[in-house]
Amino acid sequence: MNIEIEAFTRVEGNGGAEILIENGEVKDVKVKIFEGPRFFELLTLGRHYWDVPDLEARICAICYLSHSVASVLGIERALGVNVPEEITLLRELGLLGELIESHALHLYLLVAPDLFGYADAIRMASKHGEVVKEGITIKAFGNYIRELLGGREIHGINIKPGGFGRYPTIEELEQIESQCEALLRPARRVVNIFAEQEPLGATVQHYIATNEYLYGDKLIAEDGEKFDYLEHIEEKTLPYSFAKQSRYKGNIFMVGALPRVMLKHDMLTPMAKHFYEEHKEKLASGYVSFNNLAQAIELLYALEKAKEVAKTLLDKGIEGENVPIEPQEGEGIGYVEAPRGVLVHHYRIDEKGNIAYSNIITPTAFNHGIMELSLYEEARKRYGSSDETTFLQKLEETVRAFDPCISCSVHIVRL
Amino acid sequence: MMLKLGVFELTDCGGCALNILFLYEKLFDLLEFYEIKEFHMASSFKEHDTLDIAIVTGSVSTQRDLDLLHYARNHSNYLIALGTCATHGDVQASVEGKIRDKLEKVYGTKANPMKALDSTPIVQHVAVDYAMPGCPYDKDEIYQVLMNLAKGIEPPTKDYPLCVECKLNEYECVLVKRGIPCLGPITLGGCNAICVKSQLGCIGCRGPIPKEANPASEFEILKELGYDEEYLRRKFKTFARGELRW
Numbered sequence: 285m286n287i288e289i290e291a292f293t294r295v296e297g298n299g300g301a302e303i304l305i306e307n308g309e310v311k312d313v314k315v316k317i318f319e320g321p322r323f324f325e326l327l328t329l330g331r332h333y334w335d336v337p338d339l340e341a342r343i344c345a346i347c348y349l350s351h352s353v354a355s356v357l358g359i360e361r362a363l364g365v366n367v368p369e370e371i372t373l374l375r376e377l378g379l380l381g382e383l384i385e386s387h388a389l390h391l392y393l394l395v396a397p398d399l400f401g402y403a404d405a406i407r408m409a410s411k412h413g414e415v416v417k418e419g420i421t422i423k424a425f426g427n428y429i430r431e432l433l434g435g436r437e438i439h440g441i442n443i444k445p446g447g448f449g450r451y452p453t454i455e456e457l458e459q460i461e462s463q464c465e466a467l468l469r470p471a472r473r474v475v476n477i478f479a480e481q482e483p484l485g486a487t488v489q490h491y492i493a494t495n496e497y498l499y500g501d502k503l504i505a506e507d508g509e510k511f512d513y514l515e516h517i518e519e520k521t522l523p524y525s526f527a528k529q530s531r532y533k534g535n536i537f538m539v540g541a542l543p544r545v546m547l548k549h550d551m552l553t554p555m556a557k558h559f560y561e562e563h564k565e566k567l568a569s570g571y572v573s574f575n576n577l578a579q580a581i582e583l584l585y586a587l588e589k590a591k592e593v594a595k596t597l598l599d600k601g602i603e604g605e606n607v608p609i610e611p612q613e614g615e616g617i618g619y620v621e622a623p624r625g626v627l628v629h630h631y632r633i634d635e636k637g638n639i640a641y642s643n644i645i646t647p648t649a650f651n652h653g654i655m656e657l658s659l660y661e662e663a664r665k666r667y668g669s670s671d672e673t674t675f676l677q678k679l680e681e682t683v684r685a686f687d688p689c690i691s692c693s694v695h696i697v698r699l
Numbered sequence: 700m701m702l703k704l705g706v707f708e709l710t711d712c713g714g715c716a717l718n719i720l721f722l723y724e725k726l727f728d729l730l731e732f733y734e735i736k737e738f739h740m741a742s743s744f745k746e747h748d749t750l751d752i753a754i755v756t757g758s759v760s761t762q763r764d765l766d767l768l769h770y771a772r773n774h775s776n777y778l779i780a781l782g783t784c785a786t787h788g789d790v791q792a793s794v795e796g797k798i799r800d801k802l803e804k805v806y807g808t809k810a811n812p813m814k815a816l817d818s819t820p821i822v823q824h825v826a827v828d829y830a831m832p833g834c835p836y837d838k839d840e841i842y843q844v845l846m847n848l849a850k851g852i853e854p855p856t857k858d859y860p861l862c863v864e865c866k867l868n869e870y871e872c873v874l875v876k877r878g879i880p881c882l883g884p885i886t887l888g889g890c891n892a893i894c895v896k897s898q899l900g901c902i903g904c905r906g907p908i909p910k911e912a913n914p915a916s917e918f919e920i921l922k923e924l925g926y927d928e929e930y931l932r933r934k935f936k937t938f939a940r941g942e943l944r945w
Contacts, residue, residue, distance in 0.1 A: 293743040296713035298763075320710030320760025321815055322791040323801050332930060338902055339937070342790050342834065345714025393720065393741070404742030406730065420723050427721065435897040437721055438714045438835040439904070442897040449897035521806045526813055528806075680743070691713040 289676060292683050294394040294404070296346055297690025301679065302524075303663050310667045313659040315652060315683070317527040319690050325642040333359045333611070333637050338441045340629065341434075343646070344691055346389065349382045349434045350622035352443040354629040357499065359445045361616025362633045367607050370600065371447050373593050374433060377460070378443065379498045379620065380590040381429025386623035387541075387583045388426055390687045391474055392419020395576055398681050399477065415477075418470040422583070425463050429590065432456055447606030454602070457594045464591035468555065471587055475559050475580040479566070484573035485658030485682040490535050491543035492517075492626055492650070494619045497551045497589075503619060503626065504547060505532065512617065513628050513645065527690075529652045530645065536653040539625030540686065541578035542567065553588035556581050572658045573685040579623075611637030622647050624687045648688045658682050702751040702849060705737040707771045709757030709764040710791065710818065714835045715782035716740045716756055725842050732849035750775040752848060754841075755821055758784040758792055762814035765824065772825040777848065780827040781841065783834040785820060787906040787939040790834075792818040829854060834904035834938060837890055857889045860908050861901050865892040873900050878924045880934060885912040906939040 287303040298319040304312040324343055328336050337355040341348040353375050360367065393405040396415060402408035409416040427437045432452050434440030442449045494500030495510055502510040519528045531537075545552065545567060549560050559581045560567070567574050611633070618629040625647030632641035662682045666675050708716050720726065720741060736746045753775035759765050772778055783789040794801060798817045799809040822830060831840060840857075847854040861883040865872070873879040873895055881900030883892070887908045894901050907914065914935060921931050 291739055293739045293745075294741065296717070296740055298708065298710075298739075318761065318763055318813060320758075320764060320791075320818070321802070321805065322710065322760070322818070323794040323805060324790075326796070326801060326804060327790055327794045330929075331933060335902075335934070339790060342712050342714075345712045345717045345835065348712075348714075389720070397743075403744035404738075406726075406735070406742070407744070409727075424723055435899075436835075436893055437838075438718060439712075440897075441894050441899050441902060444899075449894075449899040521808070523810075523812050526815070689713070691711065 287676075289679060292680060292688070292690075294397070294684060295688050295690060296344070297688075299688070299690040301659055301683070303659070303679070305667070308668065310660065310663045313656055313663055314524050315656045315659065317525040317652070317690055319526060321526050324644060328639045328642045331639050333363070333445060333633055333639060336639060337443055337445070338439075340644070341439045341441070343644070344689055345438045346386050346689055347382055347622040347624070347627075348439050349378050349430055349443065350620045350627055351629070352434065352440070353379060353499065354618040354620035354627050356443055356445050357618030357620065358616045358629040358631045359618075359633065361618065362614035362631050363445070363609055363612060363616070364614060365446055365607055365609055367446065370597065370603055371607075373597055374448065374452070375443065376498060377429060377590060377593045377597070378433035380586045380593065381426050381433065383426070383498070383582060383586040383623050384590070385423050385426025385430055386687075387579045387586070388419050388423035391478065391576060391579055391583065392416065392423070395684060396477065398684070399481065418473070422467050422471060425467060428463075429460060432460075444606070446609050451602050451604035454598065457598050461591050461594040461598065464587045464594070468584065468587050471583050472555070474583060475577070478577045478580040479563055481573055481576055483569065483571035484662055484678065484685060486572060486654060486661045487570035488538045488542065488572060488654065489570070490532055490537035491546050492532055492537050492539050493543045493547045494621050494626060497544070497548055497621070499620045501619065505537075506547065519645070525652070527649050527652050530650050531653065536657055537650070538572065538654045539647050539650045540575055541582050541623075542572070542575040543625070544621060545578045545581055552581070553585050553592070555588055556585035559584065572654065573682065575685050575687070579687070611635065624648065624689055625650060646689070648686070648690060651686050651688070655683060655686055655688065701734040702732055703736050703748060704733040704752050704754070705750045705771065705775065706735070706740075706754045707737065707756070707767055708740065709755065709767060709784070709821065710760035711757035711782065711784040711789070713740065715784070718835045718838045719841065721838055722842055729842065729845055733845070748774070752777045752779065752845075754779045754781050756781045756785055758788050758818045758820055759824055760791060760816055760818040762816065765816070768821055768824055777828045778825070779844070780821050780830040782836050783832045783904055783906055783938050786822055786830045786832040787942060788818055788820040789938055792820065792940045793936045793938070794818070829856075832887060832905045833890060840889060857887060858909065858911075859888050860884055860911070861886045861888040861890070861892055861905070864888045864890070865895050868892055868896070870895045873898065874920075880921050880924070880926055880931070882917070882934070885914050885917050902937065903935070904938050907942050
């Protein structure tokens with residue numbers, strides 16, 4: 285006998301799960317990613333590097349800016365381009381905006397209905413309008429930053445190799461600085477809401493993140509070793525899913541907010557760190573559902589940090605000059621922390637500046653293994669002791685905790 | 700009377716469904732007229748029912764997509780193809796080659812147990828009542844269309860090139876002044892020339908202007924500026940496979 289979750293809801297993209305039951309016991313769980321393949325690596329082959337970040341943005345709408353930045357970092361490393369601090373800070377500001385937008389969407393509009401007992405945020409709004417409204421306000425602010433740095437709320441084209449199309453003005457940066465301050469108060473409240481979430485899913489044994497908070501030149505794991513993804517991460521194809529699965533030194537691992545706060549809590553801003561300390565034990569228990577608590581802490585981090593970055597830029601002033609680039613042969617990897625975890629863009633570029641090789645691994649693909657294990661553990665624990673509605677509801681909540689972004693998970697490739 | 704609305708997502712980046720949520724407070728204005736019966740990104744609620752309006756986003760890239768599209772068409776009175784995936788196929792439809800060869804390159808096998816198909820726009824498979832391109836589309840445009848429909852008015856379709864919006868905004872022409880490959884002259888307007896606002900060329904994400912586009916002339920202009928033919932061919936094809944001839 286099998287139990288089907290036909291399609292996960294309140295997630296981006298199309299996926300479901302099959303729970304295999306034998307002799308009254310849960311034997312196996314398969315997470316099926318049936319979102320169609322979009323072949324992004326093939327799409328970028330032969331394309332001029334200048335146009336590639338705009339194409340890669342279209343992998344995912346929720347985290348398009350992370351894709352653009354990862355793409356630009358990979359291209360710049362391949363071409364030996366170093367950008368000044370101003371450009372790095374502006375990119376970081378964009379990534380922080382995306383973190384604010386994406387976490388607010390996920391926490392307030394997609395997960396909170398579970399905690400309050402509603403099918404969606406729209407239905408929840410009649411009784412808890414204030415919470416929904418705060419979520420929408422924070423999310424809209426994240427999108428304001430994305431539009432400013434990325435050029436559009438979705439699929440902007442402003443983030444380019446060597447710099448930006450248009451640079452923000454002083455007034456626009458001042459706007460960011462003051463808004464961050466104003467939104468800290470409602471964001472504190474959401475941490476308390478998510479601190480009450482119950483433990484669900486597997487407990488994580490291995491965490492992977494980038495070495496800097498939102499990007500990096502290497503990956504790190506809990507033992508502190510710095511490495512390139514090809515050194516320790518392997519991918520395999522599955523017959524029941526368009527997404528492949530990855531292993532780190534042969535083990536299942538997790539990427540995302542929980543791994544970030546666990547591995548990089550020293551880099552958190554004061555208020556975020558305060559809440560990390562307060563909930564440290566809970567987070568360290570490693571249950572995947574506490575990824576949402578980690579996201580709530582990161583929402584505070586992003587608001588505090590964006591304020592700090594905007595202030596630094598205002599103090600220094602904006603020069604607004606792009607670094608000139610000469611096409612040449614080269615290879616480079618860009619590592620970025622998309623809101624839901626590590627994102628890898630790897631390119632080889634030929635002497636004319638066209639893409640000769642491209643490999644992308646997205647966070648949801650990295651998390652595919654731990655997601656399956658989590659569903660298995662949760663299903664085993666509940667099968668026979670919960671009624672079917674609760675059983676399925678808890679399994680969906682378990683998957684939702686990852687903030688899976690299924691659209692983006694389906695075009696990982698090694699050529 | 701409330702209108703019954705369903706949002707269906709085929710294969711895409713999720714942005715077209717997400718953009719509806721980006722209407723923020725205006726979404727609540729729409730909910731004065733609409734009852735959402737299906738919208739899996741936003742809600743766990745689902746009711747199998749005949750719909751007044753179905754919004755379909757994404758391209759047909761699997762057998763499941765095709766089945767879902769037929770379901771949406773057969774259960775709705777008015778169907779909106781929303782976003783360039785739905786209207787023109789978008790980037791995934793521009794990847795050349797047969798599906799089994801593409802699968803082999805990516806997954807290392809020609810086997811196709813999940814029934815992937817070559818990506819095609821939904822307008823190629825079913826009759827649609829309204830098509831709104833954009834990658835992503837302008838969210839205020841869908842708001843207006845849904846408001847019009849709620850009042851019983853057939854919404855107007857845009858038919859002018861992007862250059863019109865560029866001129867209205869008084870942006871400097873990046874093509875003429877700076878030689879940047881801008882697809883504005885052959886691309887359908889409606890985004891308020893947002894890429895040119897960033898001083899970058901239009902990448903053509905809303906697809907060509909129906910009937911009026913003159914891609915051959917644009918192709919010649921860009922060739923004269925020194926751009927490689929292969930580069931231009933790919934650029935022209937990116938969002939609208941097969942619709943531009945030059």
